[in-house]
Amino acid sequence: MKIFLLGGTKDSTNIIEFIKKNYEAYILTTTTTEYGAKLARECGSDDTIARPLLKDEIIEIILDGEFDILIDATHPFAEHITQTSATIAKELKIPYIRFERPITNLENIDTSRIHYVNSFVEAGKLIASEFSEGNVLHFAGANTMEDVLKYVSCERFYPRILKVPSSLEKCEELNVDPNHIIPMTGAASAEENIELIEKYDASVMITKESGEIGGVIDKIDAANKKDIAVIMIQRPVIKEVDKKDMASNLDELDYKLKKLFLKK
Known part of the structure; x- marks a missing residue:
């Protein structure tokens, strides 16, 4: 089976290892960075393809390579590519699996310091109105900084990002102090x-609801211990993805792949 895998996450590397161990399969993984592609190869x-792809490029690669299945294992917040991949699969009439890590189980966690919002614009507005003192730890990636910085001063803003050219350029464009980059x-x-909360005298951190694999519980634990607020952006609901095409763990993925193999 030839698999076209939209990757760049820890989930995607787990999927590669699992499929290679259990199936005879060729995998082409696409990521937006060379770092992600390196991890996929390892x-x-x-x-691998280490750059963002347009819809037409993905279609051309799938058709030219005669791929049997499209697996989208991008980040839960990579809304645009998930919409695009689900649409492509429908247009090409090829099997599609959206692999999305489960939402974090916070049943036994103190959630009293969490403030839920639906966007980074909302996060910025909330910080401006409710958390005007202390610094802001941004644990949500370089591409989400701009909406927050419409309302939050760069002097207070400390983003933790991958030190890759695209992210550093984004920081420069937004006038983020290089000494603030984590x-x-x-x-x-x-x-x-x-340690980061203490070092940067933070009063609030921003994070996505990216699941346990994204370190959400460790962020909340740290915030609770240092008594600072957590602003958590909730996941987007992507209407293009059919629930029957979703898998949230490797057992579910295995079940869906076995069904596809049995058909052949």
């Missing part, structure tokens, strides 16, 4: 988050 992806190499532990 996990066993047969080939290098990111993966999800931080609660202890590392506590």
